[in-house]
Amino acid sequence: KLPIVILISGRGSNLQAIIDQAVSGGLPVEIRAVISNVPGVHGLERARQAGIETQVLDHRGFPDRATYDRALMELIDGYAPGLVVLAGFMRILTPDFVRHYARRLLNIHPSLLPRHRGLNTHARALEEGDAEHGASVHLVTEELDGGPVLIQAQVPIRPDDDPDTLAARVLEQEHRLYPEAIRWFAEGRIDFDGEQVRLDGRPLTEPVRLE
Ligand code: GAR
Numbered sequence: 001k002l003p004i005v006i007l008i009s010g011r012g013s014n015l016q017a018i019i020d021q022a023v024s025g026g027l028p029v030e031i032r033a034v035i036s037n038v039p040g041v042h043g044l045e046r047a048r049q050a051g052i053e054t055q056v057l058d059h060r061g062f063p064d065r066a067t068y069d070r071a072l073m074e075l076i077d078g079y080a081p082g083l084v085v086l087a088g089f090m091r092i093l094t095p096d097f098v099r100h101y102a103r104r105l106l107n108i109h110p111s112l113l114p115r116h117r118g119l120n121t122h123a124r125a126l127e128e129g130d131a132e133h134g135a136s137v138h139l140v141t142e143e144l145d146g147g148p149v150l151i152q153a154q155v156p157i158r159p160d161d162d163p164d165t166l167a168a169r170v171l172e173q174e175h176r177l178y179p180e181a182i183r184w185f186a187e188g189r190i191d192f193d194g195e196q197v198r199l200d201g202r203p204l205t206e207p208v209r210l211e
Contacts, residue, residue: 001186004081004084006031007034007084008043008087008089009037009090010038011088012034012044015043016046016175019052027182031052036056039056057072057075069097083104083185086107088108102194103193109136120163131157132155133155134154136149136152149207150181150190150199151207
């Protein structure tokens with residue numbers, strides 16, 4: 001099983017989707033730890049319920065981003081993960097951190113990247129009159145929300161949507177996408193040389209679309 005560490009900052013519904021598939025046996029990963037930068041969040045409770053080790057590394061109390069990220073790397077490396085999974089981890093990472101986990105750092109983002117990098121993606125999709133929206137799982141590189149996208153799922157935008165109704169529709173898709181992308185790593189099907197991603201040996205020229 002692929003050893004993984006999952007980083008969260010909040011609710012942890014994506015974490016739960018990963019736990020559920022790992023428990024049911026469909027996803028061959030060993031979740032060695034769940035680490036939150038925010039104390040007391042619900043995602044930590046979800047991990048405990050599943051018997052997974054939890055850690056809180058509160059960013060408040062660190063003088064700067066570089067010092068925090070170094071402490072975080074040390075904590076993560078103690079678990080020797082083959083893959084580090086960002087699941088609603090709401091911090092920008094330093095280039096040192098990203099380089100340290102190059103090729104084994106995944107993120108899920110609530111938009112059809114490259115559209116709507118950054119925050120408030122649902123409100124922005126509505127404001128800009130997008131006809132469709134969705135979620136993406138991508139490899140993390142030094143460019144914010146800019147690494148190669150592995151898989152996406154699309155949802156319609158309805159005339160009566162507000163950011164919350166739209167977020168809920170996207171979140172359902174996130175819960176399907178993330179376990180699938182992690183499975184590719186666990187099954188050794190992904191190869192990333194820093195530039196080109198290969199899935200099953202073939203260059204991934206555009207994201208896989210989950211229907
Ligand atoms: C998810 O929608 C995820 O895509 C988003 O935060 C939410 C976390 O929900 N991540 C980002 O916006 C990253 N910049 P969860 O805690 O229930 O998984």
